[in-house]
Amino acid sequence: MRHTRLTAAATAVIASAAFALAGPAAPALAQPAAPAPADASGNILNQLERLGATGLAAQGADGRGVGIALIDTGVVSVPGLPAAQVVNGPDLSVESQSPALRYLDTNGHGTAMASIIIGDDPATGYRGVAPKAKLTSIKVGAADGSVDVTQVIAAIDWTVEHRLDDPANPIRVINLAYGTDGVQDYAKDPLDFAVENAWRNGIAVVVAAGNTGSGLTLAKPADDPFMIAVGSMNNNTMSSFSSSAGVRNIDLVVNAEKVLSFRNEGSFLDLGYPGARIGSTLFRGSGTSQASALVSGAVALLLQKRPLLTNDQVKKLLMRTGGRVAGAGMASSVNLPAAMTSPAALPFPQPWVRSTGRGSFQQSRGTTSMVDSGAVLSGERDIFGPLSSTLWALASYTRLSWSGGKWMGRTMAGPGWTGTSWASRTWAPATWPGTSWSGKPWPSDDWSGRYWSGRYWAGGEWSGRYWAGRYWAASSWSTKFWG
Numbered sequence: 001m002r003h004t005r006l007t008a009a010a011t012a013v014i015a016s017a018a019f020a021l022a023g024p025a026a027p028a029l030a031q032p033a034a035p036a037p038a039d040a041s042g043n044i045l046n047q048l049e050r051l052g053a054t055g056l057a058a059q060g061a062d063g064r065g066v067g068i069a070l071i072d073t074g075v076v077s078v079p080g081l082p083a084a085q086v087v088n089g090p091d092l093s094v095e096s097q098s099p100a101l102r103y104l105d106t107n108g109h110g111t112a113m114a115s116i117i118i119g120d121d122p123a124t125g126y127r128g129v130a131p132k133a134k135l136t137s138i139k140v141g142a143a144d145g146s147v148d149v150t151q152v153i154a155a156i157d158w159t160v161e162h163r164l165d166d167p168a169n170p171i172r173v174i175n176l177a178y179g180t181d182g183v184q185d186y187a188k189d190p191l192d193f194a195v196e197n198a199w200r201n202g203i204a205v206v207v208a209a210g211n212t213g214s215g216l217t218l219a220k221p222a223d224d225p226f227m228i229a230v231g232s233m234n235n236n237t238m239s240s241f242s243s244s245a246g247v248r249n250i251d252l253v254v255n256a257e258k259v260l261s262f263r264n265e266g267s268f269l270d271l272g273y274p275g276a277r278i279g280s281t282l283f284r285g286s287g288t289s290q291a292s293a294l295v296s297g298a299v300a301l302l303l304q305k306r307p308l309l310t311n312d313q314v315k316k317l318l319m320r321t322g323g324r325v326a327g328a329g330m331a332s333s334v335n336l337p338a339a340m341t342s343p344a345a346l347p348f349p350q351p352w353v354r355s356t357g358r359g360s361f362q363q364s365r366g367t368t369s370m371v372d373s374g375a376v377l378s379g380e381r382d383i384f385g386p387l388s389s390t391l392w393a394l395a396s397y398t399r400l401s402w403s404g405g406k407w408m409g410r411t412m413a414g415p416g417w418t419g420t421s422w423a424s425r426t427w428a429p430a431t432w433p434g435t436s437w438s439g440k441p442w443p444s445d446d447w448s449g450r451y452w453s454g455r456y457w458a459g460g461e462w463s464g465r466y467w468a469g470r471y472w473a474a475s476s477w478s479t480k481f482w483g
Contacts, residue, residue, distance in 0.1 A: 050255050051298055052336040053129055061340075063130025063300040065307075067171035068117060069159040069203070071152060071178065072110035074103055074139035077422040078262045079281065080121030081114055085131070087166070088423040089138040090158060090405070090413030092151050094383075096139070097442045102429055103421045106143035108269030112285055113177055115261035116293035117300075124281065126260070129297025130304075134169035137423070141178075143268045149191055149364050150382035152178060153392075154412060156194040157401045160201050165417070166425075172303050174198055175296040177208040177289035179219025182366035184359050186247070190389050191364045192224040193357025197396050199226050204303075204311040206230060206296045208288035209250045210243035217246030220364065225352040228299070228315050230291045231328060232256035238327035242288055249329040251319055256291035258284050269482055276482035285482045298334055305340055313344045320345075357393030375438035383437060384410045405430050 048054045053061070074093070075086060088103045095101040105111045118135050119128035138155040141147040156174065163171040176195070186192040195205045209231040210219030222229040222243070229250040232239040234257045244250050263283040264270055270277070276284050299314055309317070317339045322332030361380050370377040381387050392408055395401040401408055404415040405428070414428025432442045 048127070048129060051129065051294065051334050052338070053298065053301060056301060056336060056340065057127075061301045061305055063118070063133030063297065063304055065169060066130065066173065066300040066303050067134045067136060067163070067166060067169040068130070068173040068175060068296055068300055069136045069138060069163075069171050070110060070113055070117070070175050071138045071140060071155045071159070072105075072113055072175070073107035073141035073145065074105035074110045075114045075135070075137040075423075076105045076111050076264050076267075078111065078115075078264065079123065080119050080126055080262050081111070082120060083422055084424050085118050085120075085133070085135055086114070086423040087134060087136040088419070088421045088426040089136045089155075089162070090427040091139040091429060092155055092158075092412055093139050093142050093147065094436075094443065095142050096413075096429060097432055099429075101143075103137070103139060103423070103426070105139070105264055106267055107141055107145055108264040108267035108283070109141065109145065109177070109289065110137060110139065111264040111267070112261035112269075112283060113175060113289065113293045116259060116290060117175065117297045119262060121262070126262070126282070129294055130300040133297070133300045133304075134166065136171060145268075146370050147178070148370050148377055148383055149180060149182075150361060150387065152176075153191060153194045153396075154382075154401075154407045156198055157396050157407065158413075159203065160198050160396075161399055161402045163201065163203060171203060173296050173299050174203050174205045175292055176205060176221070177292045179208060179210050179222055180364060180366040180368060181212075181217075182220045182364045183217065184220075184363035186221070186224045186355055187353050188356050188359035189220065189224075189364050190357050190359060190361055190392065192221045193355040193393055194396060195221045195224060196226050196355050197357075199311055201399075202311065204228060204299050204314050206292050206299060208292040211241045211287050212243050213241060218243050218248070218250065220366070222250070223247050224355065226350055226354075228252060228295065228318070230254065230288060230295045231331060232286065232288050232291045233325050233328065233333070236323075236325055236333070238325060239286070241286075242291075244328055244331065250331045251315065252295055252322065252334055253325045253328045253331050254291050254294045254334055256288065256294060257286040259286065259290040259294075260284055261290075273482035283482070295334065298336055301336060302339055306344070309344055310347045312350050313347055315350075316345045317342060357396065358390045361387065361389055372436045372438035373440055375436075377437050381437070382408070382410070384432075384434065385437075 091102050120131035140151045140155050206228045207222045209222045209229050225248050231244050231250045231253045232242040233253045260282050319332045321338035321342050322335045405413040411430050414430045419426035419428040
């Protein structure tokens with residue numbers, strides 16, 4: 001079976017990210033991997049049973065014909081993620097400029113999400129929620145998780161523009177296990193506007209609530225009341241780490257502690273959290289990221305069986321047919337069999353005020369900003385230069401923000417589906433023009449042949465280049481614990 005392992009150069013970059021971060025350091029690499037369970041399907045099977053998905057699988061509910069966009073850190077080829085079910089959309093991360101890293105999940109987070117959604121490994125019995133859904137990976141996060149909010153917005157815009165590229169598997173779901181701590185009113189925030197625009201164009205957006213605890217605000221864009229905001233519980237009680245309220249309450253809660261996924265050998269998380277390894281092929285994590293992936297798969301199953309449902313009907317059905325959860329306010333657990341058969345509400349839109357998108361990109365970032373060689377990315381700009389939220393919001397609303405491989409006039413990707421990778425279909429790459437906001441050239445593969453020693457990158461070019469201010473970049477990705 002094919003297994004794309006990270007090259008020595010890629011592993012060196014990941015190791016340097018762990019070395020360079022100014023926030024919480026990864027645990028020392030001394031923890032042994034946990035032994036493999038006798039039946040590696042056991043943990044994920046428990047999650048599926050609690051969703052009510054195991055019985056539905058016998059009735060043909062497997063996500064077939066439904067496209068899911070995963071905006072994350074990329075996906076690698078591991079046993080259990082069939083190439084036929086994975087599409088590589090454009091790589092919009094800073095690693096896109098390195099052929100050795102392009103499209104690949106150097107972090108490990110994206111592969112974990114893909115496992116939960118579409119995993120299917122007969123050798124171990126592992127089966128995700130919707131193993132026959134078609135997953136489109138749009139990579140935005142680098143090895144240490146670093147990403148700017150404008151890159152995520154560009155990925156959402158691309159998904160809207162290309163949602164119908166595969167008529168047999170139209171994209172009906174976005175999984176976004178990403179969030180910022182920005183507190184800007186959703187009614188003008190650009191990130192909130194972007195997900196609302198996807199929702200308006202027929203894509204159900206499932207977002208992780210965040211892992212700051214129930215007494216604190218939701219991560220953005222989970223603060224947007226149109227979205228399906230998902231929290232984590234354990235045995236019908238809210239997980240202590242899960243966000244649940246703030247400017248609004250979360251919508252759904254699922255069991256998302258100690259969820260198994262496929263191990264991404266050599267990735268940032270794999271090197272930093274060896275105690276999360278289960279045997280040699282599995283990895284274990286807890287958080288609202290895992291919760292969002294479970295719900296994204298559930299939404300795909302519901303849309304497979306009831307394809308005429310609108311996003312608003314999907315959300316209302318799942319909320320109305322689930323049960324109450326201690327500590328989750330008005331949020332519901334997920335009962336898929338009931339949602340499959342219950343009458344849908346009339347297709348009235350949700351009554352909330354819509355975002356204008358004309359607010360501040362900087363306020364949307366919150367307290368976390370990317371840094372390149374000491375230069376902070378801040379203000380009303382993207383990674384390339386000044387950007388007006390007013391002009392962008394108009395272009396996004398009219399689906400004109402992307403033209404070929406250009407987003408808002410910036411070359412971020414190639415012009416179409418002519419790229420090559422391990423996946424069944426790949427969007428072409430492009431060389432980014434000019435320099436980064438620091439004035440330094442965009443990194444390419446010129447470092448890939450450099451020597452490195454042990455865990456740490458010896459060349460120095462990448463060491464400390466991209467990380468998120470004084471915070472660990474991976475805090476933007478909503479997994480709380482690995483292990």
